[in-house]
Amino acid sequence: xxxxxxxxxxxxxxxxxxxxxxxxxxxxxxxxxxxxxxxxxxxxxxxxxxxxxxxxxxxxxxxxxxxxxxxxxxxxxxxxxxxxxxxxxxxxxxxxxxxxxxxxxxxxxxxxxxxxxxxxxxxxxxxxxxxxxxxxxxxxxxxxxxxxxxxxxxxxxxxxxxxxxxxxxxxxxxxxxxxxxxxxxxxxxxxxxxxxxxxxxxxxxxxxxxxxxxxxxxxxxxxxxxxxxxxxxxxxxxxxxxxxxxxxxxxxxxxxxxxxxxxxxxxxxxxxxxxxxxxxxxx
Amino acid sequence: xxxxxxxxxxxxxxxxxxxxxxxxxxxxxxxxxxxxxxxxxxxxxxxxxxxxxxxxxxxxxxxxxxxxxxxxxxxxxxxxxxxxxxxxxxxxxxxxxxxxxxxxxxxxxxxxxxxxxxxxxxxxxxxxxxxxxxxxxxxxxxxxxxxxxxxxxxxxxxxxxxxxxxxxxxxxxxxxxxxxxxxxxxxxxxxxxxxxxxxxxxxxxxxxxxxxxxxxxxxxxxxxxxxxxxxxxxxxxxxxxxxxxxxxxxxxxxxxxxxxxxxxxxxxxxxxxxxxxxxxxxx
Numbered sequence: 001x002x003x004x005x006x007x008x009x010x011x012x013x014x015x016x017x018x019x020x021x022x023x024x025x026x027x028x029x030x031x032x033x034x035x036x037x038x039x040x041x042x043x044x045x046x047x048x049x050x051x052x053x054x055x056x057x058x059x060x061x062x063x064x065x066x067x068x069x070x071x072x073x074x075x076x077x078x079x080x081x082x083x084x085x086x087x088x089x090x091x092x093x094x095x096x097x098x099x100x101x102x103x104x105x106x107x108x109x110x111x112x113x114x115x116x117x118x119x120x121x122x123x124x125x126x127x128x129x130x131x132x133x134x135x136x137x138x139x140x141x142x143x144x145x146x147x148x149x150x151x152x153x154x155x156x157x158x159x160x161x162x163x164x165x166x167x168x169x170x171x172x173x174x175x176x177x178x179x180x181x182x183x184x185x186x187x188x189x190x191x192x193x194x195x196x197x198x199x200x201x202x203x204x205x206x207x208x209x210x211x212x213x214x215x216x217x218x219x220x221x222x223x224x225x226x227x228x229x230x231x232x233x234x235x236x237x238x239x240x241x242x243x244x245x246x247x248x249x250x251x252x253x254x255x256x257x258x259x260x261x262x263x264x265x266x267x268x269x270x271x272x273x274x275x276x277x278x279x280x281x282x283x
Numbered sequence: 284x285x286x287x288x289x290x291x292x293x294x295x296x297x298x299x300x301x302x303x304x305x306x307x308x309x310x311x312x313x314x315x316x317x318x319x320x321x322x323x324x325x326x327x328x329x330x331x332x333x334x335x336x337x338x339x340x341x342x343x344x345x346x347x348x349x350x351x352x353x354x355x356x357x358x359x360x361x362x363x364x365x366x367x368x369x370x371x372x373x374x375x376x377x378x379x380x381x382x383x384x385x386x387x388x389x390x391x392x393x394x395x396x397x398x399x400x401x402x403x404x405x406x407x408x409x410x411x412x413x414x415x416x417x418x419x420x421x422x423x424x425x426x427x428x429x430x431x432x433x434x435x436x437x438x439x440x441x442x443x444x445x446x447x448x449x450x451x452x453x454x455x456x457x458x459x460x461x462x463x464x465x466x467x468x469x470x471x472x473x474x475x476x477x478x479x480x481x482x483x484x485x486x487x488x489x490x491x492x493x494x495x496x497x498x499x500x501x502x503x504x505x506x507x508x509x510x511x512x513x514x515x516x517x518x519x520x521x522x523x524x525x526x527x528x529x530x531x532x533x534x535x536x537x538x539x540x541x542x543x544x545x546x547x548x549x550x551x552x553x554x555x556x557x558x559x560x561x562x563x564x565x566x
Contacts, residue, residue, distance in 0.1 A: 002285040002290075002292050002294075002301055002303065007285075007301065009285050009301075009303070011285075012327075014327070015327040015328075016304060016305035016325055016326030016327030016328065017302070017303065017304055017305070017327060017328070017510070018285055018290065018292075018301075018302070018303040018304075018305075019300070019301070019302055019303075019515075020285065020292070020300065020301040020302075020303065021299060021300055021301075022299035022300070022301075042299055043299030044295075044297070044298040044299030044300060045298075045299065045300070061481065197508075198344065198508070198510060223508075225480075225481070225506075225508060225514075225515060225516035226515075227300070227481060227514045227515050227516060231508075231510045231515060232302075232508060232509075232510050232514060232515015232516060233508035233510060233515060233516075259559075260559050261558075261559055261560045262558045262559055262560065263559065264556075264557075264558075264559050264562070266556035266557065267556045267557075267558060267559070269552075269553070269556065270552070270553035270554070270555075270556035271553070272553075273547075273549040273550045273552065273553035274547075274549065274550075275544075275545045275547075275550060276542075276543050276544055276545055276546065276547050276550070277544045277545065279547070
């Protein structure tokens with residue numbers, strides 16, 4: 001029914017589901033030292049980046065993920081100036097971070113420079129802020145970079161990684177979270193993409209336990225639609241020492257002064273609502 | 284890549300996407316006087332009902348849709364006693380409605396009795412409340428039933444229909460909405476499934492205009508994940524004369540006294556948050 005010459009399909013084998021996009025053509029494919037990257041032109045979703053067979057982003061719907069990985073954390077920290085993005089080589093999260101005028105430096109550390117170079121070519125809207133003097137792009141191992149980071153030198157760490165298999169597996173461990181915690185200041189926040197609330201409750205549970213084990217006292221997951229990811233429903237998890245809802249700078253988010261497509265102050269609050277089955281599972 | 288002997292796929296042709304479930308076997312198929320119905324046993328989603336090639340519900344994720352089609356409206360009306368469901372032949376919405384002890388009568392009018400008979404067999408958990416003395420199941424044309432309903436005789440009308448093509452097209456017109464309005468009491472509410480916020484903004488816009496034209500002063504769409512529907516993101520639209528957020532009976536929802544899997548008071552509020560691009564599109 002779905003012919004692989006016309007469709008790109010990502011199968012979620014354990015859940016027996018698949019999401020497919022009809023393709024016009026494959027624009028690029030390469031094996032880097034770290035992973036296999038493909039770029040497709042699709043009929044309805046613009047360009048599509050696929051890494052190791054998994055959809056990473058499309059032109060049409062990446063705004064959901066990138067806005068929700070950045071703005072909720074940035075409007076929760078009282079005064080985020082020093083931001084670090086681990087992974088995120090497509091630069092979409094970096095672009096959102098740089099929309100905040102209070103951010104003084106934003107360093108992005110992706111192990112694979114080819115993700116960024118291909119993004120510059122096929123998703124130029126996402127890399128449009130890369131020349132911002134506050135931005136620094138490094139291509140090395142984020143786990144080691146965080147180990148070497150000066151204690152208390154960061155306000156926000158955004159872990160914008162692939163799934164917890166392959167090169168990203170080290171980004172889901174309590175050792176890594178402990179290094180993050182040391183690198184963060186007193187009000188520091190960590191945010192990590194945390195998979196599907198429907199398919200990956202076990203990953204969510206284990207990630208929360210690892211964050212707690214690393215000394216983060218409070219952990220909150222937030223939820224948003226992401227059509228091209230398995231189940232079409234995704235999450236990000238915030239970790240800090242105090243995530244009381246009163247810390248959300250609601251009025252600042254209301255008066256944000258930059259454009260978004262999904263995020264606003266009400267969507268921020270809404271994303272924090274816990275579905276009943278997850279409230280029971282996550283406690 | 285996805286072989287039709289192993290997978291059921293629903294294609295969204297205009298958006299060039301498809302969602303697929305791996306199937307164990309096709310349990311049933313029939314052409315009724317109204318539509319073509321199939322039931323599949325899937326690997327990861329339990330049983331699946333498909334009507335005219337479109338996924339209707341799965342055992343695994345129907346809770347999202349059924350809870351969001353019922354509880355937000357029931358906890359917004361001050362005292363819902365008389366409820367009518369147009370469509371909804373699988374009885375999942377009826378089951379949720381009957382969880383509210385204040386509901387005195389719930390009539391379900393689906394044009395196709397076979398949907399209910401197949402649901403009794405393949406989704407028995409959804410039809411478990413059908414013997415409730417407050418429930419009445421009719422199999423006739425819901426548009427005509429509403430035309431004949433006594434003015435002011437209903438508190439809540441839930442339009443739990445298929446997409447606005449085929450037998451359901453009459454359920455998306457301002458004539459139908461005007462008949463609904465006449466059948467509703469002063470505080471009466473209408474709620475209608477209203478498709479994907481990402482794929483179907485035009486349907487959402489036209490439906491809102493038709494509801495307004497029929498005399499509903501206030502219209503609010505609410506949003507929720509629904510993995511098996513196109514884009515994995517869905518909406519329901521509430522219409523009434525006063526939908527001020529203060530009308531939401533938050534404390535009653537908090538103390539609801541029955542189990543849900545997705546819905547709770549916070550999820551109710553969250554579902555009403557309008558994504559930025561829809562705020563601009565819907566005004």
